Amino acid sequence: MLAQWVKLELEKTDLGDSRRTKRFMKIVSNLSNRPGSSVPLASGTWAETKATYDFWDSPYIKPAQLRQGHVDATRERIKNHQVILAIQDTTELNYTTHKAVKGVGYLDSKYAQGLKVHSTLAATIEGVPLGIIDQYVWARDSKELGKSAQRSQKLTEEKESQRWLDALKNTLSIMPNSREVVTIADREADFYDLFALAKSQGAYFLIRATQNRCLESSDNHLKEEMELVEPQVTVTVELKRNPTRPSREATLTIRAQTLTIQPPKNRGKKEELTPMSLGVILVRELQPPSVEEAIEWWLVTNLPVTEISDVTRYVKWYSYRWLIERYHYVLKSGCGLEKLQLETAQRLEMALATYSLVAWRLLYLTYQARIAPDSSCELILSPTEWQALYGTIYHKIYPNSHPPTFREAVAWIAKLGGFLGRKHDGLPGVKALWRGLRRLDDITTGWLLFQELLTT
Numbered sequence: 242m243l244a245q246w247v248k249l250e251l252e253k254t255d256l257g258d259s260r261r262t263k264r265f266m267k268i269v270s271n272l273s274n275r276p277g278s279s280v281p282l283a284s285g286t287w288a289e290t291k292a293t294y295d296f297w298d299s300p301y302i303k304p305a306q307l308r309q310g311h312v313d314a315t316r317e318r319i320k321n322h323q324v325i326l327a328i329q330d331t332t333e334l335n336y337t338t339h340k341a342v343k344g345v346g347y348l349d350s351k352y353a354q355g356l357k358v359h360s361t362l363a364a365t366i367e368g369v370p371l372g373i374i375d376q377y378v379w380a381r382d383s384k385e386l387g388k389s390a391q392r393s394q395k396l397t398e399e400k401e402s403q404r405w406l407d408a409l410k411n412t413l414s415i416m417p418n419s420r421e422v423v424t425i426a427d428r429e430a431d432f433y434d435l436f437a438l439a440k441s442q443g444a445y446f447l448i449r450a451t452q453n454r455c456l457e458s459s460d461n462h463l464k465e466e467m468e469l470v471e472p473q474v475t476v477t478v479e480l481k482r483n484p485t486r487p488s489r490e491a492t493l494t495i496r497a498q499t500l501t502i503q504p505p506k507n508r509g510k511k512e513e514l515t516p517m518s519l520g521v522i523l524v525r526e527l528q529p530p531s532v533e534e535a536i537e538w539w540l541v542t543n544l545p546v547t548e549i550s551d552v553t554r555y556v557k558w559y560s561y562r563w564l565i566e567r568y569h570y571v572l573k574s575g576c577g578l579e580k581l582q583l584e585t586a587q588r589l590e591m592a593l594a595t596y597s598l599v600a601w602r603l604l605y606l607t608y609q610a611r612i613a614p615d616s617s618c619e620l621i622l623s624p625t626e627w628q629a630l631y632g633t634i635y636h637k638i639y640p641n642s643h644p645p646t647f648r649e650a651v652a653w654i655a656k657l658g659g660f661l662g663r664k665h666d667g668l669p670g671v672k673a674l675w676r677g678l679r680r681l682d683d684i685t686t687g688w689l690l691f692q693e694l695l696t697t
Contacts, residue, residue, distance in 0.1 A: 244273060244274065244623070246273075246621060247269050249314070250314045251266050253310050254306075256302055261302060265307060271285065272595065273598070273599045274678065275682050276576055277576065279577070297592055298591075304591055307594035311372055311373060312375075316415050319363060325421070326422075327423065329361050329405060329408050329425070329426045333349065333357050333358065335353055336355045336356070337353045342583065345586050346379075348381075356379070356590070357381065358376065359377045359408060360565060364561055369605070369609055369612050370605050373568075374411070374412055375407075377407065377408070402432060402434070409435065409439060409444065410442075423446065424444065424447070425447050425448070427448075427562060428449045428450065430448045431449065433505055436543070440543060445544050446541075447544065453465075455502065455503040457516045463539075466521075470497075471496065473552075475494050476493050477490055477491070477492050478491055488667070491526050493556075495523070495549070499518055499520050502517055504517070519541045520544060520552075521541055522540040522552055523538070524540065525537050540555070572596060574672075576599055576600055603678075606651055607669070610650075614648030615647070619644050621647070621650065624644070625688065625689060629684050629685045630685075633657070655677050657684075658672070658676030658680065
């Protein structure tokens, strides 16, 4: 059964042949119904499994074509929002143990082999992930291993950092008219070329700083100057759990100031870079737990920082950078992308382009349930799916005629995945969802058979 959301999400996909498009939709539907399962288990039959592997091996389809339908659908969702957060980040897919795979390169550890992936995720200012709008995949050339000192002397367009600039350009190219976009990124994006490009394109950025930059008209550097600024506001926020810490509340002080930074001086005569005025925001935690590292963010932005209410809003926006880390986590842990036994980097990239939709949907379900809990669950589930879900949870043969809410459906799916839903458990996470969706697929199949028996 082809999932209804797949039909809507990929209705503009064009692979040059309607049969290829239908096959792609079927593959996405199979994988999304059983995230985390192996390809044979998700496919259900040998014929479906072989069709999936043959599709990823097709010389007539490129990974960008697989992503385009989702990008188009994301652009339609973007039209409903005036301000969009474009969150960029890089991850790596490790295939070191897959000795037979061809076309991969060394990773951040020179002893590891795999692919690098740079993604841009569009999100609302409330933190709902709308979709992937840009993705670039590459394998490092083994000839470049050990030449980091030489790479630092190259122009930006000759280095991997060019991906941040390309992603910004691609983001702006798909944005509907009159929409504001704010590029959000971690410390790897703290370089002057990106600031200059955003300024020239009339785009905004909010980036975690790592460099202690020289200032114009001051002997202090950026960090020393900001230490002289008194905290302007104190806020309490809930920190989400991550692999290194549990969730907890944190009291943060925020200070902000506009400073003019100097451009790099070692760029040669070919590049004319001028000083730039930026807002600098220092976020620091008061009295963190003794066993944990204090939260400290140094943020730079070209958004106006004249009002402290604006500054606190930007800090909240930056906290949503976590979304793209969760997206990459779902790709690798939830979808099992690093477990695929494919023989070439090309096939792996085709699989990545396919699983990207599955990972986004899992993330979307998690956060949409928190932002719009009272909307109908038929935004994500077919009538048969939610009826099977309702009947399973409440042990009823004849479920309600009215669909449950988005939050109710997501909570029930998470319950199938082992989420207990106690008061101190908070809201369900994406891990419980992918487990629950696997069970829901089996339950729906059994429900259909049961309904057929009732009518015969």
